[in-house]
Amino acid sequence: MNKHKFSFRNIPGWAMMLALFGILYLTGLHTEAIGQVQRLLLATGIKKADVPEPASDSVAVAVESSSGASSRAGAGFRMIDLYGKIVAFESLKGKVVFMNIWATWCPPCIAEMPNIQSLYERVGSDKIAFVMLSVDEGGVEKVKKFISKKGFTFPVYLPAGQLPQEFYSNAIPTTFIISPEGKIVAKQEGMAEYDTPEVREFLQSMVKKQ
Template sequence: MSKHKFSIKDIPGWAVMLAIFGILYLTGLHTEAIGQVQRLLLATGIKNADVPEPGAVASATEIAETAATGSSVMAGAGFQMAGLDGKPVAFESLKGKVIFMNIWTTWCPPCVAEMPNIQKLYEKVGSDKIAFVMLSVDEGGMEKVKKFIDKKGFTFPVYMPASQFPQEFYSNSIPTTFIISAEGKIVAKQEGMADYDNKEVRDFLQSMVKK
């Protein structure tokens, strides 16, 4: 009776994949791995952000927001944030600027996937009339978020909630991105990851500045 020698080829493919995923999960690298795959998807251009045409009539989102809050009330009024330096920032202090706000977490692969293209957008539309708010809703504390941002080398402004989260910014998905007009009205909302480093988004933000 011949003895069968064990070979790596005898291990089922599903077991190998499970082992690899288990190692990635235990080392905390699964978020990065999945994020890299999703970043390749964004690079194809099939997940571009959905923004109105520059100069278009107010979107249904803006109309609903105006009806809910009143035309003179800014979205996120009363909301307090904290920068990674710990200094408090009132969301209302940004009124008068076009706001690009992205809600994200460090453990979210789609968030990790879209962040590089948001960084590129931030660099290309640099303006004192456009404010970027990268709002982390991590529960691990500010040091965890700061370590993540420093490791990635991102330079866009990052904040964490320092008061009750505004109802108008609630979403069933992370990441979620809002574009808010200088008058304080939500004019675009994107649930899920998207590519923001494209001409359509840049043109839309610039058109809002010119109004």
């Protein structure tokens, strides 16, 4: 009778992949692994964010109030920062706002974050506000731990109440760029590359208009 020695070579490839993903899932590393793969995709430059021409206002979205008059996006919305401080979205009035809605369990969110951090460092200005809005349900401490581990320095918040309707989206991450007048001038659903000349020029062009 022939005796067959065990060899990893005899294990089907699909079984090896299934085992690998099983280990990643059980250890909670699957989100990071998928995020890393998607980060490589962003590095190819094929997922650049779409922004209108700097001189164009045609895509601005005015939010209609119940009275029919236009109002600022995020009016009445409040957020909580990583130190427990309540921040009114309206306190950003007069600034260009780059707002990204994300979560720690979202691989595409994790994939685009280093790029957003790079954009934040490049366009640093008291006239441009970054709002990294986490929709995690684990509370401030969970998000704070995640951000600290990653070493990100952009401002991070959690909703202190229900999201305004104008910030609803069918995808996560979703990014909004809001003008100093409070109008949504760009919206990107899904991950994208933001630290590009086009995005930087678009943000800075709105600052110059003030």
